[in-house]
Amino acid sequence: MHESQTAEFPVFEVFVQKESLGFHINVGSLRAASPELALQLAREIFFRRETAYNVWVVPQDCIFSSPHDEAHLPVEGMDKRYRLPGGYDNATHWKRFKAKAMTIEEVAKDIRS
Amino acid sequence: MEDTGRMAAFMARIESGEKIEATDWMPEEYRNLLIKQIHMHGISEIMGAYPEKEWVPKAPTIRRKLALNAKVQDEIGHGQMLLRLAEDLSRPYGRGREELMDDVLDGRIKFHNVFHMEAPTWADAGVIGFLVDGGAIITQAMLLDSSYAPYARMLKRIVAEESFHMQHGEAVVLALAEGNQAQREMLQGAINRWWAPMMFFFGPTQMGKSAEAMMGYRIRTKTNEELRQKFINRYVPRIRALGMTIPDAELRLDPATQEWHYSQPDWELYNAMVRNNTGPRSQARLALRRQAHVDQRWVREAMNAAAQRIANQGSERQSAM
Numbered sequence: 001m002h003e004s005q006t007a008e009f010p011v012f013e014v015f016v017q018k019e020s021l022g023f024h025i026n027v028g029s030l031r032a033a034s035p036e037l038a039l040q041l042a043r044e045i046f047f048r049r050e051t052a053y054n055v056w057v058v059p060q061d062c063i064f065s066s067p068h069d070e071a072h073l074p075v076e077g078m079d080k081r082y083r084l085p086g087g088y089d090n091a092t093h094w095k096r097f098k099a100k101a102m103t104i105e106e107v108a109k110d111i112r113s
Numbered sequence: 114m115e116d117t118g119r120m121a122a123f124m125a126r127i128e129s130g131e132k133i134e135a136t137d138w139m140p141e142e143y144r145n146l147l148i149k150q151i152h153m154h155g156i157s158e159i160m161g162a163y164p165e166k167e168w169v170p171k172a173p174t175i176r177r178k179l180a181l182n183a184k185v186q187d188e189i190g191h192g193q194m195l196l197r198l199a200e201d202l203s204r205p206y207g208r209g210r211e212e213l214m215d216d217v218l219d220g221r222i223k224f225h226n227v228f229h230m231e232a233p234t235w236a237d238a239g240v241i242g243f244l245v246d247g248g249a250i251i252t253q254a255m256l257l258d259s260s261y262a263p264y265a266r267m268l269k270r271i272v273a274e275e276s277f278h279m280q281h282g283e284a285v286v287l288a289l290a291e292g293n294q295a296q297r298e299m300l301q302g303a304i305n306r307w308w309a310p311m312m313f314f315f316g317p318t319q320m321g322k323s324a325e326a327m328m329g330y331r332i333r334t335k336t337n338e339e340l341r342q343k344f345i346n347r348y349v350p351r352i353r354a355l356g357m358t359i360p361d362a363e364l365r366l367d368p369a370t371q372e373w374h375y376s377q378p379d380w381e382l383y384n385a386m387v388r389n390n391t392g393p394r395s396q397a398r399l400a401l402r403r404q405a406h407v408d409q410r411w412v413r414e415a416m417n418a419a420a421q422r423i424a425n426q427g428s429e430r431q432s433a434m
Contacts, residue, residue, distance in 0.1 A: 021262065085276040099350065104273075110343065
């Protein structure tokens with residue numbers, strides 16, 4: 001009788017956002033009786049030293065995850081350089097027109113200055 | 114009053130450079146301005162896929178076809194990410210994805226003037242990447258500093274992907290500029306078509322009430338004219354380096370102020386175009402969006418019904434156990 005009442009606490013996955021412009025990252029999991037207690041325990045277990053901007057605790061059975069095989073995951077199946085800025089050699093062409101290639105980092109820096 | 118105190122605390126947070134989250138208290142005006150901005154941005158990403166999509170089957174090489182297709186996928190992805198933010202903000206008004214998309218079809222939300230225009234040649238596909246994405250990158254780089262944290266975070270991802278759009282657009286333009294007479298003429302023709310729409314793209318020098326209010330709340334941090342000047346300053350030398358001309362006899366840099374003078378675009382024409390969807394391709398592209406959103410609504414409904422049935426079967430099994 002007594003045994004059936006001490007069921008295991010549910011598992012919560014813990015996600016931390018380090019700064020306001022960062023994304024939440026999974027750091028591990030813990031057991032707790034409620035989401036409130038899970039948040040409190042997350043501080044004890046994961047953030048004794050580190051600071052955080054925000055913490056999420058998510059019941060583990062709410063997570064639907066992919067299997068670890070190629071059919072279900074984005075993999076390097078083919079050459080995808082055409083999707084990347086590095087896949088274009090514009091600098092040599094701009095040089096031919098006596099102009100310089102430009103990067104998005106440079107534009108962003110100029111706009112935000 | 115309590116609201117006055119909350120408002121003062123909110124403005125103090127913004128002025129100290131703090132970021133606002135979706136779950137924070139915010140004045141209704143701030144929420145409404147964010148919805149207006151992010152909804153329009155998300156919808157423009159989606160409508161922006163249409164002029165480029167027209168060129169996927171007609172791209173000159175397989176590599177160009179793959180790249181252009183990748184870009185179309187990016188635009189639709191950006192639209193989805195941005196619409197999610199607009200949906201979170203619209204929750205107090207009980208409006209979700211279906212309503213936000215209906216707004217485009219019913220003419221309640223505008224999208225950028227450039228996506229109402231025709232893209233008649235392959236050079237247009239290149240110049241869209243070169244100048245339209247170039248202009249969008251300037252606007253989006255500013256939005257990286259937005260006071261609304263979910264928007265600023267999402268913009269980080271979007272701007273990183275736009276980096277490929279920029280290089281892709283330039284690669285197409287450079288190949289044409291290095292080509293034969295016909296290719297160079299095609300490029301010049303596309304630049305002639307897109308220059309004036311790009312001058313309109315950044316909005317009037319005298320900003321409207323909403324744009325002014327967005328500056329106050331630091332949803333945006335630069336004026337329309339500041340952004341347009343950055344664009345002209347960056348692209349005029351590049352276009353001229355290619356041996357191309359800019360279709361504006363008034364264009365000149367004032368040596369004293371370092372400001373560019375330019376001809377005013379036809380404000381009346383483009384304003385009417387975005388307000389009434391009367392551009393050369395507005396209705397054709399809206400028809401494609403209607404096909405996806407309205408004609409295929411039954412598919413979304415069927416998927417919801419199927420998921421519901423599977424969930425019910427699961428709970429029946431559980432209660433039987």
